[in-house]
Amino acid sequence: QVELVESGGGLVQAGGSLRLSCAVSGRIFSRGGLGWFRQAPGKEREFVAALTWSGYTDYADAVKGRFTISRDNAKNTVYLQMNNLKPEDTAVYYCAARPYGSARYDYWGQGTQVTVSS
DSSP, X not given: OOEEEXXXXXXEETTOOEEEEEEEESTHHHHSEEEEEXXXXXXXXXXXXXEOTTSOEEEOTTTTTTEEEEEETXXXXXXXXXXXXXXXXXXEEEEEEEOTTOSXXXXXXXXXXXXXXX
16 A cells, blocks of 8 residues: 655745655565655646655646755655745645556645745
């Protein structure tokens, strides 16, 4: 069974930073892919960042140079460090996991709210 639990969201002023955490239970952490997505009010959920088990990272253009995805294998936790936050980054952020060899994210966390004030 796979479970993902996010934390670290909150309210921050524009230009500030937040670090989101996602604790991942289950064997998927060591071999699967991990990602962060977000959904703003009235908009569809969108891709933010991804990290493969081999360490390859990918980012949405809107966050490149500002966000960093990383993992701590000892803690089975994936992080999203968000710097220079903008009001348009306001959204519910979701952690997701996909099995090894699959392109589909099958497992999702409950989401954590990030609000950036101008």
